[in-house]
Amino acid sequence: MIEKQASKITVTKTFFPPIEEYQEQIKRIWINQWLTNRGDLVKELEDKILTYSTGVNIIAMTNGTLPIQIAVKVFGNGGEIITTPFSYVATTSSIVWENCTPVFVDIHPEYLTIDETKIEAAITPKTTAILATHVYGNPCHVDAIEKIATKHHLKVIYDAAHCFGVKYKNNSIFDYGDVSTCSFHATKIFHCGEGGAIFCKDNELFNKLFYHHNFGHNGPLSFHGIGINAKMSELQAAMGLAVLPHIEFIISERKKVVDYYNHNLNFNKLSKLKIRKGTDWNFSYYPLIFNNEEKLLKVEKVLNDSNIEPRRYFYPSLNNLPYVQYQDMPVAEKISKTVLCLPLYVGLDENQLSKITNAINETL
Numbered sequence: 001m002i003e004k005q006a007s008k009i010t011v012t013k014t015f016f017p018p019i020e021e022y023q024e025q026i027k028r029i030w031i032n033q034w035l036t037n038r039g040d041l042v043k044e045l046e047d048k049i050l051t052y053s054t055g056v057n058i059i060a061m062t063n064g065t066l067p068i069q070i071a072v073k074v075f076g077n078g079g080e081i082i083t084t085p086f087s088y089v090a091t092t093s094s095i096v097w098e099n100c101t102p103v104f105v106d107i108h109p110e111y112l113t114i115d116e117t118k119i120e121a122a123i124t125p126k127t128t129a130i131l132a133t134h135v136y137g138n139p140c141h142v143d144a145i146e147k148i149a150t151k152h153h154l155k156v157i158y159d160a161a162h163c164f165g166v167k168y169k170n171n172s173i174f175d176y177g178d179v180s181t182c183s184f185h186a187t188k189i190f191h192c193g194e195g196g197a198i199f200c201k202d203n204e205l206f207n208k209l210f211y212h213h214n215f216g217h218n219g220p221l222s223f224h225g226i227g228i229n230a231k232m233s234e235l236q237a238a239m240g241l242a243v244l245p246h247i248e249f250i251i252s253e254r255k256k257v258v259d260y261y262n263h264n265l266n267f268n269k270l271s272k273l274k275i276r277k278g279t280d281w282n283f284s285y286y287p288l289i290f291n292n293e294e295k296l297l298k299v300e301k302v303l304n305d306s307n308i309e310p311r312r313y314f315y316p317s318l319n320n321l322p323y324v325q326y327q328d329m330p331v332a333e334k335i336s337k338t339v340l341c342l343p344l345y346v347g348l349d350e351n352q353l354s355k356i357t358n359a360i361n362e363t364l
């Protein structure tokens, strides 16, 4: 019997809501005859995210990178920004884009977030802010970082791109830091195709962030100061409003996949992410850490040969980017070389999962 060719299993697959639900949102746009500049759908999406997730101020934006750039613009002042080498490139590139200097601090070997015990040694008179990533949705040590920031009068920006739905000590993770940002990109757990948001508690800061995201406008005829265009469009919000009602389902389906991996992989020769205590996690990624890069490459090849495509992120460690001053980051470099994110999305079935875990266990 000829076996039907198995379809590819990729590291992630975008969640598509039922098309009728999306069309209903799109219809509203036609009725309103309004496509952008903060229409009804963007405002409704913001309100719903606040209700679902956090009590602080929110501005929906066109992607998850502009909020980081705007926060760096506001707090960076051309100085040094302490940051993590283990994140997506947008964290570091936003610092350099705003003419600030990234100063890397190595990561914790199990939590994979910035090692808060090494932050103070990296502070200089030029330091203006800390920009840390809650990598894979795992919170940084936010309490320790807040203490350090207060003591040294630094601002804290959290790249919370992976964190939709994450709670820490029963608060939304977006409530921490002077500013938090999130991405609603198609590969993220909640998405608008492209999209993002910035979160902040302080009302005065909120006003500043708001005008920065809309060309600096103070009404149609005057300006507060410089700005950029980071506005989310109604078309993006339509997708967000169609996806959001499914978020609990998305998270619970992903939990099933994570539970399967946790129960069926042989952890004698592998390690997994350690989630910080007090966290309600969102099951956004499944990073697997190998003992060395050779083992990772071997497993990756076996999986690729069966049409399974895990992803090596985050690689390379960001201290190796060609436009930053290299600083030795032994933990982040070791982790970058040995971490592989396994397929994780709604709809992965047990057949596919057992294929993945068997291949990994047998290869090791």
Ligand SMILES: *Cc1c(COP(=O)(O)O)cnc(C)c1O
Binding pocket: 063, 064, 065, 066, 087, 088, 090, 091, 133, 159, 161, 162, 182, 183, 184, 185, 195, 196
């Ligand atoms: C996805 C991501 C971003 C960028 O978000 P976009 O919406 O793609 O611009 C920033 N930081 C991290 C850690 C990310 O994973």
